[in-house]
Amino acid sequence: MGINCFCWAEEYAYCPCRKYLCSDSRLSMASTSHWLGCSKRKPWHEDSWGPLKALAVASAINGIGDIVLCSVLGYGIAGAAWATMASQVVAGYMMMAALNKKGYNAFTISVPSADELLSILVLAAPVFVTMISKVMVQTFCMCTVWSEPLSQTAQSFMPGLIYGVNRSLEKLNYSQDVLVSKQARTLLKSLVIIGCIVGIILGSIGTFVPWKFPNIFTPDQNVIQEMHKVLIPYFMALVITTPTLSLEGTLLAGRDLRFISASMSGCFTLGSLLLLLVSSKGLGLAGCWYALSGFQWARFFLALRRLTSAHSVLYTEDLSRFKVQKLKAT
Template sequence: MHLGYGIAGAAWATMVSQVVAAYMMIDALNKKGYNAFVISIPSFNELLSVLAIAGPVVVTLMSKVVFYSLLIYFATSMGTHTVAAHQVMLQIFAMCGVLGEPLSQTAQSFMPELIYGVNRSLPKARMLLKSLVTIGAALGLLLGIIATSVPCFFPNIFTPDIKVIHELHKVLLPCFLALAITPSTVSLEGTLLAGRDLRFISLSMSGCVAFGVLVLPLLSARGFGLAGCWFALVGFQWARFFLALQRLLSPNGILYSKDLTRFEAKKVRAS
């Protein structure tokens, strides 16, 4: 920023950081005995095996990107002050929301052994999930309070513009509601990923995005402004939570069903 390169400099810095991060990960793999620099062409069966796992995950990630892009699109159409306030709150939301990701990583690390492992124990898996959701609820409340208190009491940290501050204050409640449920949601989705219920994750996320595509134009057309966009985000987050919770508590879900063969990834022989 101080060198005067502007947005192009930010893009170059991002690119360099990605390259450095990729090299460090490859180097770490090499130290563990893998030859990460070897390039080989996968067989058709191997590609199918990868796509069976990666496809639903890509759909999930793209669905999130599409929804957040829609939020920015509608906020941009509301004027300069509105989009400025939206960008501030969205960055705060993203910064706080990512703090819940360790719960998802914990579920993906420990759940597979409890669901599919030699020492399989669904009661222990359910107990772990209960702990993760409880921690997520407490963390969500804490993050929601922090994320809304700063722009509420110290808005001049972000901008001295009174109109932007006024727009910031309009979305404090929906920001809190959306953040409060985020850590619990990612812990549930991490459990679904660990249980390889990938098809449900991709379908549910696609449904949530479809909900956003329908609701956002209606809220915008009826003059709800930036607050309407953020309440759509609240609906998106809570819909993800309830769908994942319902799936995991279902008698046919991965934490209760004794027949897990339908969730297992198909074994494909390498040609």
């Protein structure tokens, strides 16, 4: 979405250049990751100079190529793409040659097994998800960073109020227990109120900027129209994210891990099904963002219902079921 549509004949060369560059850059990144990760199996192979040398050479080729092709020969944006592609090809070859010197046959072509494909999918799936609606997703992630301090506050101070020394005594004073529980609930109430205020502020700012100043991100009118279509669900999702993290931080502090796992798995499964449904109905990006908004609101109401119930860690007297135990792999 973020790439403009070019209208001039001399700039059509940019598209095939970027197409060829994509495979080369993926090869270079995979080689770099393998180089830095091989130390887990063979510690004596740990060496960061290989990627550093390849990066230096690729940067030099890219810079010189940009000057020669763009300024001297006048190839414009196509020249910049060709220079970048050449630098990535050289960097990928250097990394693979360096791996060969370390005892790896980097030029061997093999079909990955099912387990290897599953591992790749697990690692790469979040990247594919975040590429959807790139501009708005990046803005959304940038705004949600401000929500993390509330979650960290809950995880830092709630354990002392829930599992503090007063609750660890064999003979517990009832008035002290009530006071500690009340303090924990008061802290949660404050965090939720602050989260709602911060969420409204972030939602307003995060919605106002793409609405009134979309040219900051792209001059493409088609992209701007798509951005404006998703502003309502974007605002709804962004507003509720901050108080949701406050509630989930409290659940983490209370070690209510079973509920967090079950609720997150259920929300993610239903959200994925809803996303498939809106995609099959042709609702476009707006439908996808409404699905994300529903996912966030479902997380909020489930966490709120759990913490306000009589069986929550803030109200129950039996905290033994919230103790951390060693889990067995299934």
